Amino acid sequence: MQKKNKSKVNTQQKITQKSTEEELGKFLKLPAAVNKNLAMQYFIPEWDDKVDAGYNFILDEFSQNRNAYQDDIYAHEIYSQPNYHGILVSKVIIDKKKSKRADIEKAGGIGKFIRFPGEIMGDCGAFGYIKQEEPPYNTVEILDYYEKLGFSYGVSIDHLIVGQFAQSGVREKRYNLTLQNAEEFISKHQNIGYNFTPIGVAQGWNPQKYAEAVKALVEMGYKYIAIGGVARTPTKEILEILQEVSQHLTPTTRLHLFGVGRIDALPYFRHLGVTSFDSASPLRKAWFDAKENYHTLDGKTYAAIRIPFVDKHSIRIKHLLENNYTREHLKQLEQDALNAIREYDKGNLSIDETLHKLLAFDKLLELPRDGQVKDSAKERRLKQHTRMYRELLEDKPWQQCECVICKKIGVESVIFRGNNRNRRRGFHNTYVFERNFKQILEN
Numbered sequence: 001m002q003k004k005n006k007s008k009v010n011t012q013q014k015i016t017q018k019s020t021e022e023e024l025g026k027f028l029k030l031p032a033a034v035n036k037n038l039a040m041q042y043f044i045p046e047w048d049d050k051v052d053a054g055y056n057f058i059l060d061e062f063s064q065n066r067n068a069y070q071d072d073i074y075a076h077e078i079y080s081q082p083n084y085h086g087i088l089v090s091k092v093i094i095d096k097k098k099s100k101r102a103d104i105e106k107a108g109g110i111g112k113f114i115r116f117p118g119e120i121m122g123d124c125g126a127f128g129y130i131k132q133e134e135p136p137y138n139t140v141e142i143l144d145y146y147e148k149l150g151f152s153y154g155v156s157i158d159h160l161i162v163g164q165f166a167q168s169g170v171r172e173k174r175y176n177l178t179l180q181n182a183e184e185f186i187s188k189h190q191n192i193g194y195n196f197t198p199i200g201v202a203q204g205w206n207p208q209k210y211a212e213a214v215k216a217l218v219e220m221g222y223k224y225i226a227i228g229g230v231a232r233t234p235t236k237e238i239l240e241i242l243q244e245v246s247q248h249l250t251p252t253t254r255l256h257l258f259g260v261g262r263i264d265a266l267p268y269f270r271h272l273g274v275t276s277f278d279s280a281s282p283l284r285k286a287w288f289d290a291k292e293n294y295h296t297l298d299g300k301t302y303a304a305i306r307i308p309f310v311d312k313h314s315i316r317i318k319h320l321l322e323n324n325y326t327r328e329h330l331k332q333l334e335q336d337a338l339n340a341i342r343e344y345d346k347g348n349l350s351i352d353e354t355l356h357k358l359l360a361f362d363k364l365l366e367l368p369r370d371g372q373v374k375d376s377a378k379e380r381r382l383k384q385h386t387r388m389y390r391e392l393l394e395d396k397p398w399q400q401c402e403c404v405i406c407k408k409i410g411v412e413s414v415i416f417r418g419n420n421r422n423r424r425r426g427f428h429n430t431y432v433f434e435r436n437f438k439q440i441l442e443n
C-alpha cells in the first residue's frame with residue numbers, strides 16, 4: 001500500500017468536495033434502485049493505447065525490427081490482471097485504418113485482435129458523426145458487424161442530443177431516430193438470433209425525456225440500457241436524470257453511463273441504478289492534463305516533469321531554435337535534466353540541485369502564442385512548475401507505487417516525454433483508478 005499523506009491534499013479541493021457531497025447527499029436518501037444487487041463494472045475505451053514492450057528508456061530507442069501495429073502491447077498485457085472489467089471499442093476507431101476490420105476478422109474476432117480475454121462492448125461512436133443529419137450506418141450492417149467481429153455487447157445506433165444539436169426541432173428528430181433504431185435493432189436481433197447481448201441507447205434533453213426513453217427500451221425487451229450524451233453534464237444533473245430513469249428499471253436491468261468515470265460520484269450513480277460506465281480520463285490525463293499527470297491511491301495527483309525530445313518536431317523546440325538557441329545547447333539541457341532526475345531517484349543529488357537542472361530546460365518550454373512567448377507567461381510557468389516539481393521530488397510517489405510499471409521503469413514513469421513514458425503513466429493511472437473505484441464501492 002502507498003503511504004498516506006492525505007494532509008497534503010490541498011484545502012480548496014477538500015472544500016469543493018465537501019460542498020458537493022452535501023449537495024449530492026440527498027440522492028443517497030432516495031430509495032436504492034431495484035437492480036441494487038448487480039455489480040458495477042468499469043470499461044475502458046480503446047484508442048490504440050499501446051506501448052513498445054522492449055523500449056530502452058536510457059538510450060530512448062525502440063525494440064529492433066519493431067512493427068508498432070503488430071508488436072506493441074496493451075495495458076492488459078503488462079499487468080497480471082486487467083485494470084478494467086471490459087473494453088469499449090467504437091466503430092469509428094476501427095474505421096480509421098482501412099485494413100483494420102479485415103485484420104480483426106483474420107485474427108478471429110475483436111477479443112483475439114486486442115488480445116483481451118474479457119468482455120468487449122461495441123458501439124458506433126456517436127461523437128464521430130455528431131454533425132451529420134443522420135448516423136452514417138444502418139441497423140442491419142451494424143448487427144452483422146457486431147456478430148462477425150465477436151463482440152460481447154453491441155450498442156444500437158444513436159444520435160447525440162447535445163450543444164447546438166439540442167435545439168428544439170433537431171432534438172426531437174434525434175430522439176425519435178435513436179428509439180426507432182433501438183426498436184429495429186432488438187427485433188432483428190431476436191429474429192435472427194445473434195450471439196452478442198444487445199444494448200439499447202437512451203438519449204434525451206431533460207430527466208423526463210430520458211426516463212420516457214428508458215421506459216420504452218425496457219418495454220422493447222432490453223436487459224441492458226445505456227445513457228448517452230451526458231459525458232459533459234454536471235454530476236447533479238446526471239443524478240436528476242437517474243432519479244427519474246431508475247423508476248423504470250427492473251431488478252435485472254443493467255444500466256451503462258457513456259463517458260462518465262467520476263470517482264467521487266460512483267456511489268451515487270450506483271445507488272440510482274448504474275451498473276457500468278466507461279472512461280478514458282485517468283489514462284489520458286497522463287499527457288493531456290496541465291497538472292494532474294501521475295495519480296496515487298490516496299487521491300493526490302502530481303505533474304510529470306516535462307523533458308521533451310529536442311530532436312523531435314515540436315512547436316516549442318522549433319521556436320527556441322529560431323530564437324538563437326543552438327541544438328547542441330538544448331540537447332545539453334535535455335540530457336542534464338534526464339541525468340538529474342535519475343541521479344535524484346538514486347539518492348545521489350539533492351532536491352535543489354535537481355530542481356535547478358530540471359528548470360533550466362523547463363523554463364524555456366512555454367508554448368509560443370502567435371509566434372511569441374510573453375515574459376509574464378514564462379514567469380508564471382517557472383513559478384508553477386517550481387512548486388509542482390518540488391512537490392513531486394519531495395514525495396517520490398513513483399518509489400511507493402507497487403504497480404508493475406512503476407516497479408519496472410521507476411522514475412521514467414514521471415517524466416513527460418514521448419508515448420512510451422506518457423502512456424505507461426496513463427496505464428498506471430488506470431491501475432490506480434480501478435483500485436480506488438473498487439475500494440469506494442466496498443465502503
Ligand SMILES: [Zn+2]
Pocket residue numbers: 401402403404405406407428431
Ligand atoms: Zn504505478
